[in-house]
Amino acid sequence: MHGLINRALENFLKQRHGLVLWKRVVERAQLPFDSFEPLLTYDPAFTDRVIAVACDELNQSHETLLEDMGTALVSHRDRDGLRRLLRFGGISFRDFLHSLEELPDRARLALPDLYLPELRLEERAAGQFALMAAPPFEGAGFILMGLLRAMADDYGALVLLDITPTVSDVDVISIYLLDESHAEGRRFALSAGAP
Amino acid sequence: MTGCSAVADGCLSVAGHCMGRLGLSTDAIARLMPMHLHLSRNGHITAHGPTLTKIASGTPLIGNNFFDLFAVRRPAGVAAMADLIAHQGARLHLGLRAGGAEFRGLAMPDLSGGIMLNLSFGIGVVDAVRAHALTDADFAATDLTVELLYLVEAKRAVLGELQRLNLRLQGAKSHAEELALTDTLTGLRNRRALDVALMQAAAARAPFALMHLDLDRFKSVNDTLGHAAGDHVLRVVAKVLSDETRTGDLVARVGGDEFVILLPGMTDVASLTGVAERIIAGLAQPIIFESRACQIGASVGLTVSTLYPNPEAEVMLHDADIALYAAKGAGRGRVVTFSAHMPQV
Numbered sequence: 305m306h307g308l309i310n311r312a313l314e315n316f317l318k319q320r321h322g323l324v325l326w327k328r329v330v331e332r333a334q335l336p337f338d339s340f341e342p343l344l345t346y347d348p349a350f351t352d353r354v355i356a357v358a359c360d361e362l363n364q365s366h367e368t369l370l371e372d373m374g375t376a377l378v379s380h381r382d383r384d385g386l387r388r389l390l391r392f393g394g395i396s397f398r399d400f401l402h403s404l405e406e407l408p409d410r411a412r413l414a415l416p417d418l419y420l421p422e423l424r425l426e427e428r429a430a431g432q433f434a435l436m437a438a439p440p441f442e443g444a445g446f447i448l449m450g451l452l453r454a455m456a457d458d459y460g461a462l463v464l465l466d467i468t469p470t471v472s473d474v475d476v477i478s479i480y481l482l483d484e485s486h487a488e489g490r491r492f493a494l495s496a497g498a499p
Numbered sequence: 500m501t502g503c504s505a506v507a508d509g510c511l512s513v514a515g516h517c518m519g520r521l522g523l524s525t526d527a528i529a530r531l532m533p534m535h536l537h538l539s540r541n542g543h544i545t546a547h548g549p550t551l552t553k554i555a556s557g558t559p560l561i562g563n564n565f566f567d568l569f570a571v572r573r574p575a576g577v578a579a580m581a582d583l584i585a586h587q588g589a590r591l592h593l594g595l596r597a598g599g600a601e602f603r604g605l606a607m608p609d610l611s612g613g614i615m616l617n618l619s620f621g622i623g624v625v626d627a628v629r630a631h632a633l634t635d636a637d638f639a640a641t642d643l644t645v646e647l648l649y650l651v652e653a654k655r656a657v658l659g660e661l662q663r664l665n666l667r668l669q670g671a672k673s674h675a676e677e678l679a680l681t682d683t684l685t686g687l688r689n690r691r692a693l694d695v696a697l698m699q700a701a702a703a704r705a706p707f708a709l710m711h712l713d714l715d716r717f718k719s720v721n722d723t724l725g726h727a728a729g730d731h732v733l734r735v736v737a738k739v740l741s742d743e744t745r746t747g748d749l750v751a752r753v754g755g756d757e758f759v760i761l762l763p764g765m766t767d768v769a770s771l772t773g774v775a776e777r778i779i780a781g782l783a784q785p786i787i788f789e790s791r792a793c794q795i796g797a798s799v800g801l802t803v804s805t806l807y808p809n810p811e812a813e814v815m816l817h818d819a820d821i822a823l824y825a826a827k828g829a830g831r832g833r834v835v836t837f838s839a840h841m842p843q844v
Contacts, residue, residue, distance in 0.1 A: 341664060
């Protein structure tokens with residue numbers, strides 16, 4: 305598993321739940337280090353153990369923890385690098401949804417060894433989408449759902465999201481786009497630091 | 500050959516569907532090329548894309564002479580319509596005379612004798628997008644500018660991570676160096692390794708000897724022949740010291756040209772003096788560096804644990820140093836054994 309994903313999980317646990325929890329997770333998950341390096345690659349078993357121990361420590365379900373993490377990835381005000389990179393995908397939430405199929409290729413443009421699961425978007429009816437993804441580890445679909453929820457807020461769109469349990473290794477997230485300009489959303493300038 | 504209606508000067512839209520001609524509305528052209536300029540036969544701007552309106556920031560473009568507002572920087576000498584036509588199809592570098600934007604351009608003549616000139620930002624795109632607060636809508640849907648900006652930002656993020664990784668590695672490296680026991684230049688043991696071994700030897704109450712060796716005239720080799728020569732000399736010295744001692748002896752470089760040798764189990768001053776004299780003789784041989792001879796020498800101060808009722812590492816190191824001082828005082832190139840009557844340094 306790419307270090308970037310592990311590090312995102314680590315940062316989320318540290319920021320949301322504190323350093324003490326992270327240290328307990330390191331210990332109980334028997335990590336041979338105390339922090340993930342974002343640019344290295346790790347045994348996927350580490351990721352599974354970190355998630356399992358964190359859920360147990362916090363007495364939370366996989367679903368809740370991972371969806372929270374997905375939301376935190378883009379809504380954290382001090383670190384908006386990922387949010388900005390995702391906003392390059394399109395000028396509206398609908399545009400953004402369509403850009404998701406390009407996301408793995410975009411990610412590889414930045415980091416050639418970062419493999420994100422293939423994403424497929426189907427428009428089933430007006431404003432009704434299904435996003436299909438093969439999760440790289442159990443529960444990854446919930447991270448994606450949290451991330452979509454936060455991005456909808458970012459664009460100021462009103463959406464309803466739902467995820468079906470993984471069937472034959474594919475998560476299906478249903479997206480009902482109720483109102484594309486429900487709220488103002490957050491500002492996005494193409495160039496960081498533009499006036 | 501033509502069969503097409505002539506297009507009036509200053510009119511961009513071309514009616515009819517003649518062979519090889521496209522009928523495009525000004526709006527369509529603006530969408531396809533949001534940064535185009537159309538110039539009439541006499542060089543006046545007759546139409547332009549909407550993104551250029553933003554960039555000109557208030558300066559009216561239509562009706563003005565292109566060469567009054569823009570300067571073609573490369574190729575040199577493009578100052579009139581005929582020059583632009585002569586360079587059709589070539590990459591042009593141009594900028595606003597008032598400043599604020601530099602472009603790449605491509606000029607092609609149209610059927611009316613005017614010119615269609617399409618612009619892009621070229622390499623300055625990131626600054627231009629920031630300076631003019633451009634958005635996705637300011638670029639054609641086929642344009643990769645937004646992807647370029649995405650890459651610039653992704654690259655900055657990755658470089659930031661790499662920089663942090665390097666800092667952490669640097670920290671880990673210095674930490675490892677602090678814990679290291681080897682002198683990286685000579686491969687001998689270092690001060691830290693000596694301190695540990697000496698402490699253990701003193702605590703074990705087993706007999707041992709200590710030699711403190713200082714090179715003579717090393718500084719002048721460094722000063723006259725340079726550091727590379729100095730480094731070479733130190734490596735040769737290390738080899739002589741290793742060759743003249745036993746496997747179980749510890750040879751440490753403790754300063755620039757200072758060495759300490761710990762010899763476990765040896766207390767006989769006569770044989771120790773013999774060892775030291777062989778080392779001194781070895782180091783008196785000229786050392787060749789890049790076909791130049793470096794002449795150094797060595798002085799040795801010696802002490803043995805049997806001289807002390809309670810041998811202590813620090814005291815013995817100090818006494819070996821006193822003996823070394825005495826050896827230097829007596830004319831260098833010799834070994835002196837410590838005795839209690841020696842003057843303190």
